[in-house]
Amino acid sequence: MQAAMLRPLSIKEYLDGEEHGGIRHEYVAGQTYAMAGAKLRHNLIVQNLSSSLWQKTRGGDCQVLSSDMKVRVATADAFYYPDIVLRCGDTLPGDSLYLEDPCLIIEVLLASTANIDRREKLHAYQALPSLREYILVDSDSRSIELYRRRPEGWWYELLSEGEGDSLRFQCVDLTLSLAEVYAGVDLPQGEATA
Secondary structure (H helix, E strand, O other): OOOOOOOOOOHHHHHHHHHHOOOOEEEEOOEEEEOOOOOHHHHHHHHHHHHHHHHHHOOOOEEEEOOOOEEEEHHHOEEEOOOEEEEEOOOOOOOOOEEOOOOEEEEEEOOOOHHHHHOHHHHHHOOOOOOOEEEEEEOOOOEEEEEEEEOOEEEEEEEEHHHOOEEEEOOOOEEEEHHHHOOOOEOOOOOEOO
16 A cells, blocks of 8 residues: 655635635645534533624624634635634725734644644644634533633633633633533533533
8 A cells, every 4th residue: 555645725715725625625735634524512612602703793893703614724725614713903805804903812623633722722822913802612511611811821711610810802701601611511521501
């Protein structure tokens, strides 16, 4: 058996393929990686967060975008599909395929992608000058990891239900309890939420 060498795709080839293909792929240094499917609880968490953010930003200069909008990280030669992106400022043209200046990125963790979200994407996203918050929401337990940009660098914070923590966003004046984030989500431990 022989191994086949894959030719790296150009950014133009990648973007053309994403625009006309039926399967989404992330792009890192010329290689593409098909996106994994998600369970119902993942989708419910994304819906809870994006609808709360949309309600708060509606009519303002911020756009809440879902997992179909790519974020380009030029320093990492990468395009990613975060679960939720918040971008503020001038409105992007309607035919934009990606953005480069998010204020907030949220990933809802899956077992298959959690390590990539915590390492590769964390380091790539932190290189975006506009990014103020990177939030990782566990879909198996009430636990949220926050990475926040401060003048002295990036800070890490862990929120969990046992401590009664609330999720306070920096990019927009919004605070959500963990019960709101996990509303209607049946967690694997049988810890159903209200």
